[in-house]
Amino acid sequence: MYLAPVMSTKMRLLLTGPRNAAENMAIDEAILLAGDVPTLRLYEWSPPAITIGYFQSINEEVNLNECKKRGVDVVRRITGGGAVYHKHEITYSVVLPEKLVPADILESYRVICGGIIYALGALGINASFAGINDILVGGRKISGSAQTRKKGRVLQHGTLLLDVDVDEMFTLLRVPEEKMRDKIVKDVKKRVISIKQVLDNYRKDDVIDALINGFCKALHMSAEEQNMSDTEAEMARRLAVEKYSSYEWNHMR
Amino acid sequence: MYLAPVMSTKMRLLLTGPRNAAENMAIDEAILLAGDVPTLRLYEWSPPAITIGYFQSINEEVNLNECKKRGVDVVRRITGGGAVYHKHEITYSVVLPEKLVPADILESYRVICGGIIYALGALGINASFAGINDILVGGRKISGSAQTRKKGRVLQHGTLLLDVDVDEMFTLLRVPEEKMRDKIVKDVKKRVISIKQVLDNYRKDDVIDALINGFCKALHMSAEEQNMSDTEAEMARRLAVEKYSSYEWNHMR
Amino acid sequence: MIKMRVGNAVLKVSGGKMIKVRVGIDDGKICQITISGDFFLHPENKIFDLENMLMGKECESVERCVGEWAKDVVIVGATAEDFKHVILMAINRAK
Amino acid sequence: MIKMRVGNAVLKVSGGKMIKVRVGIDDGKICQITISGDFFLHPENKIFDLENMLMGKECESVERCVGEWAKDVVIVGATAEDFKHVILMAINRAK
Numbered sequence: 001m002y003l004a005p006v007m008s009t010k011m012r013l014l015l016t017g018p019r020n021a022a023e024n025m026a027i028d029e030a031i032l033l034a035g036d037v038p039t040l041r042l043y044e045w046s047p048p049a050i051t052i053g054y055f056q057s058i059n060e061e062v063n064l065n066e067c068k069k070r071g072v073d074v075v076r077r078i079t080g081g082g083a084v085y086h087k088h089e090i091t092y093s094v095v096l097p098e099k100l101v102p103a104d105i106l107e108s109y110r111v112i113c114g115g116i117i118y119a120l121g122a123l124g125i126n127a128s129f130a131g132i133n134d135i136l137v138g139g140r141k142i143s144g145s146a147q148t149r150k151k152g153r154v155l156q157h158g159t160l161l162l163d164v165d166v167d168e169m170f171t172l173l174r175v176p177e178e179k180m181r182d183k184i185v186k187d188v189k190k191r192v193i194s195i196k197q198v199l200d201n202y203r204k205d206d207v208i209d210a211l212i213n214g215f216c217k218a219l220h221m222s223a224e225e226q227n228m229s230d231t232e233a234e235m236a237r238r239l240a241v242e243k244y245s246s247y248e249w250n251h252m253r
Numbered sequence: 254m255y256l257a258p259v260m261s262t263k264m265r266l267l268l269t270g271p272r273n274a275a276e277n278m279a280i281d282e283a284i285l286l287a288g289d290v291p292t293l294r295l296y297e298w299s300p301p302a303i304t305i306g307y308f309q310s311i312n313e314e315v316n317l318n319e320c321k322k323r324g325v326d327v328v329r330r331i332t333g334g335g336a337v338y339h340k341h342e343i344t345y346s347v348v349l350p351e352k353l354v355p356a357d358i359l360e361s362y363r364v365i366c367g368g369i370i371y372a373l374g375a376l377g378i379n380a381s382f383a384g385i386n387d388i389l390v391g392g393r394k395i396s397g398s399a400q401t402r403k404k405g406r407v408l409q410h411g412t413l414l415l416d417v418d419v420d421e422m423f424t425l426l427r428v429p430e431e432k433m434r435d436k437i438v439k440d441v442k443k444r445v446i447s448i449k450q451v452l453d454n455y456r457k458d459d460v461i462d463a464l465i466n467g468f469c470k471a472l473h474m475s476a477e478e479q480n481m482s483d484t485e486a487e488m489a490r491r492l493a494v495e496k497y498s499s500y501e502w503n504h505m506r
Numbered sequence: 507m508i509k510m511r512v513g514n515a516v517l518k519v520s521g522g523k524m525i526k527v528r529v530g531i532d533d534g535k536i537c538q539i540t541i542s543g544d545f546f547l548h549p550e551n552k553i554f555d556l557e558n559m560l561m562g563k564e565c566e567s568v569e570r571c572v573g574e575w576a577k578d579v580v581i582v583g584a585t586a587e588d589f590k591h592v593i594l595m596a597i598n599r600a601k
Numbered sequence: 602m603i604k605m606r607v608g609n610a611v612l613k614v615s616g617g618k619m620i621k622v623r624v625g626i627d628d629g630k631i632c633q634i635t636i637s638g639d640f641f642l643h644p645e646n647k648i649f650d651l652e653n654m655l656m657g658k659e660c661e662s663v664e665r666c667v668g669e670w671a672k673d674v675v676i677v678g679a680t681a682e683d684f685k686h687v688i689l690m691a692i693n694r695a696k
Contacts, residue, residue: 033520054550057542060526060625060633064653080582080674082523082544105548105582131521132546149548176516176524177604178628247649252501253542310637313530313538313621317624333677335639336619358677377623384616385641385678419510427562429611429619430509431533432683500554506637512623514607528623528633530605538623540635 009100011221013212014041014228021049021073021086022244023236028093029078029238029243031228032155035092038222039095040215042208048087050074050172053146055082057253060174067172079146079157081133083145083173088163088194090143090207094118094156094215101154109133109147111218112156119160119214123207125198133158140193160205160211161194264291264474266465267481271299274326274339275497276489278304281346282331282496283483283489284309285401285408293476295461301340302326303425304465306333306399309418310506313427320425322488329503332399332410334386339472341416343460344370347409347468354407362386362393362400364471365409369396372467376460378451378503384412384467393446415457509518510537513600517592519545521581526597536568536597541589546582556589565597605632608695612687614640618678621641622691631655631692636684641677651684 012035024043031039034152036096052061054077068075072085094112095247101108105240109132116135120127127143130136135143145158177180184213193200228236243249265288269280277296302378305314313337319329325338347365354361361387369388373380373395380396383389388396400412419442428434441456448455469476481489495503510532515594517525526563530538531584539557542553556575563571603628612620618640625633634652642648651670658666664685671681 008597053544055547056544057526057544057554057633059652059656060542063657065657078550080546080550082543105546105580148550174632178630178632247646248505249501251649251652252505252538290511306639308637308642308648309639310538310621312557312561313637316562318562331645333639333645334642358641358675399641401645427537431535431537500551504554506635510609510611512609513609514605514625516605528625530609530623 009219009221011038011040011216011223013223013225014039015208015211015225016041016043016228018044018046019043020047021051021075022240024049024091025051025075025077025244026236027228027232028155028157029069029239030232031093031095032150032153034229034232034235037217038097038100038221039093040212041093041095041131042211043091043093044089045073045086045091046087047071047073049075050083050085051075051077053077053084054081054085054148054195055253059130059250061107063174065173067190070172072172072183074250075123075244076252077146077157079148079155081144081146084144085169085172086159087165087168088196089158089161090204090211092157092211092215094154094219096151096154096219098152098154101218106132109145112147113143113145113158114218115211115215116158116160118215118217119207119210122200122213123195123202124193124211125195137198142150142193142195143204160207161192162202162207163196164192164194166192258407262291262472262474262506264293264469264472264476266476266478267294267316268461268500269394269481271297273300274298274302274328275493276303277302277344277505278328279332280481280485281408281410281488282492283435284346284348285331285403285406286481287488288348289486291350291353291472291474292346293465294346294348294383295464296344296346297342298326298339298344300324302328302329303336303337303338304328306330308333309336309505311504314379316425316427317460319350323425327503328433328497328504330399332401332408334397337397337412338422338425339412339473340418340421341449342412342414343457343466343480345410345466345468347407347472349407349472351402351405351407353472358400361407362398362409365400365468366396366398366411367471368464368468369411369413369455370467371470372460374462375463375466376448376452376455378448390446390451393444395438395448412444413460415455415460416446419445431502511600512538513594513596513598515595515599517595518589519584519588521583525584525588525592527592527601529593530597531565531597531600534564536563536565539593540595543584545584548580548582552579560593565594568593568597606690606695607633608693610687610690612683612690614679614683616678620679620683620687622687624688624691624695626695629659631658631660634688636688637693638679640679643675643677647674655688660689663688663692670685676692
């Protein structure tokens with residue numbers, strides 16, 4: 001039974017467009033730490049970037065020389081999970097007071113990821129939730145997410161693939177065992193999918209609109225476009241330079 | 254031949270007293286990055302603290318459980334070098350434009366460490382410079398220093414031991430090989446010395462005065478007591494919380 | 507020459523997440539440990555607490571340490587048992 | 602099971618400074634490396650550059666990599682030769 005959402009709570013919508021990796025991760029942290037209103041942010045990456053999970057070793061996951069050669073940014077996230085190559089995708093982040101989401105982390109992934117499933121549905125794509133935080137289309141992954149909780153707030157960010165080039169991705173990512181590289185690449189190709197492979201034609205703006213509506217539906221909120229506050233913008237600027245551009249953070253493990 | 258220094262350049266004197274480890278390291282970084290006048294800072298540690306060098310692994314150098322139990326702070330420095338237990342000591346830092354010190358790092362250690370040798374001389378202690386950055390009394394180390402250069406400025410900080418308890422120090426520090434612990438502790442006892450072991454009686458204030466005069470003499474400057482600027486104080490406050498109190502910085506290696 | 511032995515293990519847990527452990531052993535005790543991987547742990551910086559707790563411990567204490575640590579954290583995509591298992595694997599290889 | 606081998610070496614250089622190296626080797630190439638110690642290096646964060654340069658390299662390239670890296674840094678309390686030596690020691694133990 002479908003229950004129409006009660007659009008009682010207002011959520012702030014931030015459309016921050018394409019930015020570099022340090023700026024993108026700095027904005028997510030700033031809206032988590034300094035933002036005191038429910039927020040949905042949609043963004044992209046320019047130049048393309050790899051993010052690694054909080055617990056990963058940058059050098060074991062990423063071929064930094066190749067990234068440098070190709071102008072690909074590399075940055076550590078404040079969230080766990082794996083390495084992600086961000087190129088043709090829409091990235092989202094949702095910041096909410098913890099009391100507005102289930103206390104159980106798996107449950108809260110399911111609720112927030114609902115926004116993407118609704119969005120894909122509106123685009124005519126039948127998607128399902130799987131595992132901890134994956135969204136599958138025809139059994140193949142089209143979206144992954146990661147969550148952290150700080151100061152009584154939840155940040156969940158994740159991707160929705162518009163297009164994917166697994167070969168290119170693996171020129172930038174290392175594999176746990178070089179002799180297995182070909183097999184790993186082949187496996188990953190079978191296990192991921194993008195909107196481009198499902199829809200003959202799509203407009204990026206339609207995907208963005210679908211995501212906004214999808215998250216509103218999933219979170220039972222209405223969205224209103226705004227800008228970051230001065231405090232957030234200043235904190236983001238500082239974090240981009242001092243934290244997310246530093247060897248010390250990015251090479252921490 | 255002794256040449257009287259030309260007291261032409263003014264240097265700012267900061268007497269910041271005893272502080273915790275994060276605050277102390279934050280102030281040193283803030284005066285390096287934001288301070289634009291030659292500065293001599295003298296300070297102490299409360300609670301006692303261990304600092305480790307930039308390149309050291311905190312867990313390999315320090316018994317963190319024991320430090321926690323005994324209320325000893327542990328923090329990573331921005332300077333290289335080894336682990337230091339700061340308890341009964343006067344700590345100094347000197348920040349100077351690079352053009353005021355020799356470009357050669359070893360030479361510049363020698364010039365700045367001259368301040369401590371002059372200070373010890375004024376207290377009636379015959380000391381000599383040795384190795385890269387040690388000061389010896391009777392062949393035993395009484396002072397060590399470490400230097401970094403950023404933004405066209407030099408920061409050198411270091412210690413002058415008022416008293417030393419090697420046994421206590423090695424309840425907090427790890428050794429490279431446990432089976433060698435007794436031998437290592439015994440060796441270190443023979444190789445360090447403090448003012449207390451040399452002078453029957455000394456007043457801490459006299460040591461501080463001697464250091465101020467000693468650095469003035471070594472650097473050919475006059476000193477005038479001031480406070481940190483608001484910018485420095487704000488930066489130090491932020492660095493103490495966000496950098497020097499963070500697992501990510503302190504556990505970087 | 508310092509006689510520490512090092513060991514290394516990678517565990518792929520069900521669901522596909524990896525936990526990677528490097529340890530050093532000196533005189534039967536853990537003297538180095540780094541845990542990395544693509545799991546989720548809340549709060550994230552508790553990973554440092556686990557490493558700190560294990561330092562200086564005898565290899566026999568790993569199960570107890572991880573068990574105690576796990577009470578204060580939420581692990582997602584792996585279990586405390588997985589952490590115990592891969593740490594012990596790494597220790598065994600260091601011997 | 603992943604077949605990486607790990608190795609470890611600690612060099613005490615004349616003057617008393619230590620350089621510690623941990624490496625992982627996969628398929629004859631460096632796939633993990635951490636260099637720590639109580640030496641001085643200016644600028645400090647160039648240590649990450651050395652680690653990055655060595656990743657994915659064959660063990661035979663260590664001397665050349667370190668030599669090239671050393672042109673842009675000032676090492677105090679150790680030499681580029683010391684770095685080469687201890688990295689090669691760690692690699693040999695990983696074999």
